[in-house]
Amino acid sequence: MAQKAPITSPLNDQDQDTTGKLLQATLLDLIDLHLVAKQAHWNVVGRFFRDVHLHLDELVSTARGFADDVAERAAAIGVSPDGRAATVAEGSGLPKFESDWRSDKEVIESITRALGELIRRLRVRIDESDKTDLVTQDLLISIAAELEKAHWMWQSQLAS
Numbered sequence: 001m002a003q004k005a006p007i008t009s010p011l012n013d014q015d016q017d018t019t020g021k022l023l024q025a026t027l028l029d030l031i032d033l034h035l036v037a038k039q040a041h042w043n044v045v046g047r048f049f050r051d052v053h054l055h056l057d058e059l060v061s062t063a064r065g066f067a068d069d070v071a072e073r074a075a076a077i078g079v080s081p082d083g084r085a086a087t088v089a090e091g092s093g094l095p096k097f098e099s100d101w102r103s104d105k106e107v108i109e110s111i112t113r114a115l116g117e118l119i120r121r122l123r124v125r126i127d128e129s130d131k132t133d134l135v136t137q138d139l140l141i142s143i144a145a146e147l148e149k150a151h152w153m154w155q156s157q158l159a160s
């Protein structure tokens with residue numbers, strides 16, 4: 001880090017450190033979700049191509065918007081966000097998304113699984129941020145609410 005932190009924090013050092021780590025981990029998951037959803041958008045094939053293709057771009061926008069919110073919350077508490085590709089590749093907790101063409105059903109299953117895992121990780125961080133920063137917790141809760149709604153919508157496409 002630079003000699004002197006250029007951005008002050010409303011939090012004490014320990015809370016800033018813990019909250020910064022929660023936000024950074026969430027940032028990596030959300031950037032990965034955005035990349036996976038775009039990959040699926042380009043590679044989906046099958047009977048329901050158009051629905052899934054368009055639905056994926058909604059998820060891309062959602063994930064990108066939340067990644068920005070989370071990165072900027074980190075900056076606002078004086079923590080430098082790191083959204084570089086190499087950092088995402090190393091630190092994302094999302095399940096791996098296979099390359100090549102993917103059937104519409106496979107894509108729906110993969111996205112449902114990815115959202116489920118992201119939400120599980122996010123809910124742990126919501127609990128942790130309860131002790132360190134309620135403003136960050138509020139942001140994480142609002143993100144979880146939207147992602148849980150998205151999870152429902154993706155999951156509902158698997159019902160028969």
Ligand SMILES: [Fe+2]
Nearest residue numbers: 041042053057
């Ligand atoms: Fe497109």
